[in-house]
Amino acid sequence: xxxxxxxxxxxxxxxxxxxxxxxxxxxxxxxxxxxxxxxxxxxxxxxxxxxxxxxxxxxxxxxxxxxxxxxxxxxxxxxxxxxxxxxxxxxxxxxxxxxxxxxxxxxxxxxxxxxxxxxxxxxxxxxxxxxxxxxxxxxxxxxxxxxxxxxxxxxxxxxxxxxxxxxxxxxxxxxxxxxxxxxxxxxxxxxxxxxxxxxxxxxxxxxxxxxxxxxxxxxxxxxxxxxxxxx
Amino acid sequence: xxxxxxxxxxxxxxxxxxxxxxxxxxxxxxxxxxxxxxxxxxxxxxxxxxxxxxxxxxxxxxxxxxxxxxxxxxxxxxxxxxxxxxxxxxxxxxxxxxxxxxxxxxxxxxxxxxxxxxxxxxxxxxxxxxxxxxxxxxxxxxxxxxxxxxxxxxxxxxxxxxxxxxxxxxxxxxxxxxxxxxxxxxxxxxxxxxxxxxxxxxxxxxxxxxxxxxxxxxxxxxxxxxxxxxxxxxxxxxxxxx
Numbered sequence: 001x002x003x004x005x006x007x008x009x010x011x012x013x014x015x016x017x018x019x020x021x022x023x024x025x026x027x028x029x030x031x032x033x034x035x036x037x038x039x040x041x042x043x044x045x046x047x048x049x050x051x052x053x054x055x056x057x058x059x060x061x062x063x064x065x066x067x068x069x070x071x072x073x074x075x076x077x078x079x080x081x082x083x084x085x086x087x088x089x090x091x092x093x094x095x096x097x098x099x100x101x102x103x104x105x106x107x108x109x110x111x112x113x114x115x116x117x118x119x120x121x122x123x124x125x126x127x128x129x130x131x132x133x134x135x136x137x138x139x140x141x142x143x144x145x146x147x148x149x150x151x152x153x154x155x156x157x158x159x160x161x162x163x164x165x166x167x168x169x170x171x172x173x174x175x176x177x178x179x180x181x182x183x184x185x186x187x188x189x190x191x192x193x194x195x196x197x198x199x200x201x202x203x204x205x206x207x208x209x210x211x212x213x214x215x216x217x218x219x220x221x222x223x224x225x226x227x228x229x230x231x
Numbered sequence: 232x233x234x235x236x237x238x239x240x241x242x243x244x245x246x247x248x249x250x251x252x253x254x255x256x257x258x259x260x261x262x263x264x265x266x267x268x269x270x271x272x273x274x275x276x277x278x279x280x281x282x283x284x285x286x287x288x289x290x291x292x293x294x295x296x297x298x299x300x301x302x303x304x305x306x307x308x309x310x311x312x313x314x315x316x317x318x319x320x321x322x323x324x325x326x327x328x329x330x331x332x333x334x335x336x337x338x339x340x341x342x343x344x345x346x347x348x349x350x351x352x353x354x355x356x357x358x359x360x361x362x363x364x365x366x367x368x369x370x371x372x373x374x375x376x377x378x379x380x381x382x383x384x385x386x387x388x389x390x391x392x393x394x395x396x397x398x399x400x401x402x403x404x405x406x407x408x409x410x411x412x413x414x415x416x417x418x419x420x421x422x423x424x425x426x427x428x429x430x431x432x433x434x435x436x437x438x439x440x441x442x443x444x445x446x447x448x449x450x451x452x453x454x455x456x457x458x459x460x461x462x463x464x465x466x467x468x469x470x471x472x473x
Contacts, residue, residue, distance in 0.1 A: 120272070
């Protein structure tokens with residue numbers, strides 16, 4: 001029975017493929033898996049409570065003893081805070097070029113939040129900074145700009161957010177952490193911080209905030225991590 | 232009571248409906264994919280402790296699973312698979328549940344407290360501490376316990392999964408003792424599934440191969456006489472024409 005033998009052979013090789021094919025990212029199915037981010041984005045929005053999620057404020061003293069530091073550059077990115085500027089532009093009435101003292105003079109908020117990394121770990125820290133919505137108000141961001149693009153001096157690391165999440169009252173440009181100024185290991189002089197999305201969305205070593213009409217991707221998002229990535 | 236000799240004609244005791252067979256085999260594929268991609272995701276942080284803290288209950292922290300049992304290649308790939316297959320896993324479970332409810336079959340299959348005795352007797356019979364096989368309809372108490380249990384396990388897998396996928400949007404993680412614990416529960420459920428599968432494979436491939444046949448072809452026939460001690464269904468209400 002040659003057909004039968006052929007069939008068995010084929011079944012065996014498919015089984016072998018199924019076994020050795022593990023650790024496989026999907027090969028030709030990868031575009032489908034990426035396209036599936038869209039229905040998942042719909043689901044993520046649908047799961048958020050009406051009026052948007054509210055991050056829980058962690059109890060005093062719960063700050064983690066070791067909060068991981070992370071950057072993509074080969075060495076820790078550093079800049080002289082006296083010459084550093086945060087450029088706010090895109091669809092805005094008044095483009096801004098903010099120094100660290102300009103930022104520090106704006107209305108501030110401090111939130112003790114649990115940080116969620118996509119890898120699966122969490123850590124708690126208290127963050128002090130200026131709400132992104134405050135920056136948007138100061139710059140006169142066009143309501144038609146549905147997305148906000150964040151750039152850094154960390155080897156081109158960047159990300160982009162939907163406007164709603166970026167302007168959420170718990171999303172900020174942080175300049176302080178655990179009661180001190182932000183250190184280079186955590187994104188000094190200023191970084192985006194919010195725990196409404198996974199950590200990789202909170203761009204460190206910020207240089208620019210742009211209000212844009214289209215979503216623009218990001219460093220990890222372009223490599224396969226979810227763009228919406230809400231928590 | 233003597234069993235009729237039916238070496239050729241083995242009567243059909245019941246039939247597994249096509250929908251059940253379909254959802255069963257689809258679930259095999261989906262669950263395998265969910266577990267393999269889940270083990271890939273786990274490898275990105277193979278521990279449970281919050282940063283800067285200890286975790287009491289997982290001695291194997293730091294160890295990853297071998298590549299042969301992972302799906303996705305790296306974290307993003309594992310997540311893509313996991314969050315794609317979850318739709319199928321949930322929808323397939325809902326179709327199965329809808330069938331159980333719609334057909335009323337759940338009444339014959341769900342484990343109730345009164346089935347505990349039957350399950351115990353069945354267990355005694357399997358380990359040869361009981362001579363006579365307990366009487367039952369389609370499923371014995373032990374089967375009801377196992378199958379109702381795995382469904383509940385599926386519900387818990389989905390609930391803990393959503394808890395760690397959306398710890399800020401949903402309050403689920405807090406109900407489960409926080410994110411770290413919710414992640415641990417999600418992980419432990421995998422091993423409950425693996426444990427069930429090992430037992431299930433033993434029962435359906437070694438003890439009662441008719442069950443495997445019926446899950447593929449539909450008809451569940453009385454097992455051949457040689458295999459009878461192990462798996463004949465001593466159903467008192469079935470007519471026995473000698």
